[in-house]
Structure formats: C-alpha cells, structure tokens
Amino acid sequence: MTGTALEADGLGMRYRGRGGGWALRNCGFRLPAGSVCALVGPNGAGKSTLLALAAGFLRPPEGTVRVLGSAPGEARSRMGYVAQDKPLYPQLTVTETLWAGAELNPATWDQDTAQRIAEPLPADAKVRTLSGGQRTRLALALVLGKRPEILLLDEPMADLDPLARHQLMGALMAEAAEHGTTIVMSSHILSELEGACDYLLLVDGGRIRLGGETDDLINAHALLTGPVQDLAPHTVVESRTTGRVRTALVRREGPVDPAVWQTAEPSLEELLLAHLRSPEAPALLTPSATARQAVAA
C-alpha cells in the first residue's frame, strides 16, 4: 500500500471548561500508509485527543486531519478505532457482539479472525460481566474482524495479562504484515513498542516533538561521552557533566570526531526520555513525516 494514511496540519483542539487551554496545538505530521506507528508521550500530552480527532469523534476548532485521504467522517468504514475505555454494548453476549460486528460490516467482515481473537472468551457471557482485559480482547476481535485499512488504538494493551498481550500484539503485527494495515497505537510501555513499531510519533504538550521512521530518528542522534567542551555544530538535546566528563545526547549535524568523542547509538527509550526531560529541544520530523502542506509552505 502506498500513500498517506493519516495527515494533520495545524491541528488544534481545546475542550470546554479547561480554562481555555489547548489539548493539542499546531500539530502537523504525515504517516505513510502501511506504517506501524507508536504514539507516545506523557500523561495529558494529547495522544487520546489526537486519536479521537482522527477517528472523527471530536471536531477540531483549528486545522485539519485527514484519514486515508478523506475527512475522518468519510473514512469511518475503512478505519477501526478502539478508545481507551473500550466502549461495547454491555447487554450483548460475546457471540452477539461478533454477530453485530458482522452485520455492521458485511462487505469486509472476517469471521475467522474475529473468532480466533475472541476464542478464549466465554461465548455466552454478557459483556458487562467480562473483566477489563476480556473486554479489550473482544474490542480487538471486533476491530480486526472489520478488516480496516487503518487501526487507531488507544492504549490497547494496558489491561491485558502478559500472555494475552503477547498473543494480541502478534495478531496485530500479522494483520499489518498480511494486509498492509496501518496501525497507530498509543502506549506507555516502550518495551512493547520497540520491536513492533517502525514509525514513531512523540506528542508532548499538545505538539509533535519527534516524528518519523524509528530507525531514522535513532540514527539522527548519538550519545556522546568526552571532555567538557562545546558540542557545536550538533544540536544538544540533553547534556550532563560529571567531573571532567560530559555525556550528551545530540542530534548529529555533521561528522562526530572519534578522537574526541566516544559515540554510541541511543536506545529508543534513551531518545524519548532525553526529549521529554528537555522540552526546549527543537522538534524533529523526518521527510516522510512532514505534512505536505508544511513542505509546500
């Protein structure tokens, strides 16, 4: 699959009753189709707001968001969205919920996939009697059964046990690999994202701080250890001095002198933590993550 799965330009959202504060402001990025994207950021950063805007559950007072080339409302049938609270009909049983999924998505419904994901659940149990993790499993069965082109998942693994997490993460990755499905998944558990996601969006304070292919973002940075001296021309994201030794995470702006600096590649976690501890570090979006409107401007 080629093209753009999700694109935001100048996107802003403020909620009523928040004293005029913006949950998301001037947010711009592009997500290529077929990406498996980790949406990360601290509590209150704006991740759920961004996903709800993309799903068309909120309307932005500022800017635009487009999904699969359309306004979110027009792309509903081609997307799957699982909100943080996993809304389902409490009075339906597991079987009835899957039946409703089939009825609502007759053109695309994949009963085998939905059934496979929901298999460990008691078929006749009402949704209201399921545990949080069981409800998550059912919500994922529904959304995968729909066979969407893009999946928007808000902390989908948060209440799953380790075995279920492993199995469902595998099911999501298989879906992406077999059908080229774009997946955007918010999470606070970096270890679960690190091997699975090839794309990254770091949201912080309602803005995109980092966006692009995970490998490219890591390669654009280096962990340097050396003498206490100027790091120019590199952009310093975070720096610490202990005695006569300086350790810094920098954005490379040219070659690093190996005679002066010991260089290491940062892990994804080191990269994210350094940016979160240094809110003044400039944003970085790789070319593939830059909104086309922003390129044209």
Ligand SMILES: Nc1ncnc2c1ncn2[C@@H]1O[C@H](COP(=O)(O)OP(=O)(O)OP(=O)(O)O)[C@@H](O)[C@H]1O
């Ligand atoms: N319904 C709402 N009414 C008022 N303010 C809200 C509402 N939902 C979110 N906010 C505010 O918008 C900002 C962004 O919240 P959001 O839920 O998008 O963050 P998040 O990154 O998903 O956080 P978390 O990791 O805790 O789930 C926060 O300041 C939050 O307080």
